[in-house]
Amino acid sequence: MSATAAEKPNLLADYASEEEIAAEFDVSTRTLARWRRMRVGPPHTAIGRKWYYKRSSVAAWLDRQERAPTAEAQTPRQRRA
Numbered sequence: 001m002s003a004t005a006a007e008k009p010n011l012l013a014d015y016a017s018e019e020e021i022a023a024e025f026d027v028s029t030r031t032l033a034r035w036r037r038m039r040v041g042p043p044h045t046a047i048g049r050k051w052y053y054k055r056s057s058v059a060a061w062l063d064r065q066e067r068a069p070t071a072e073a074q075t076p077r078q079r080r081a
Contacts, residue, residue: 015045015052 021042022029032051035041042061045052 012052014056015054016058018051018053021053021058 016024018029018032022032032041036044036051042053043057045054
């Protein structure tokens with residue numbers, strides 16, 4: 001018995017392509033490639049020559065990028081005379 005297309009699971013359903021993530025972050029695919037080389041961007045998976053990003057992993061990475069304002073940034077700077 002063979003599985004039809006409707007019964008076949010979509011293994012990449014939870015993943016976004018490099019182009020989709022670049023559009024979401026409003027950056028170029030070259031920026032994502034640079035982040036991969038520098039190991040600073042969201043977690044990714046390579047399949048052949050294509051890169052995919054698990055949506056839940058990207059959301060978790062984005063949450064970890066949040067920074068609290070520093071004390072210096074909260075106080076107005078004084079001008080030099």
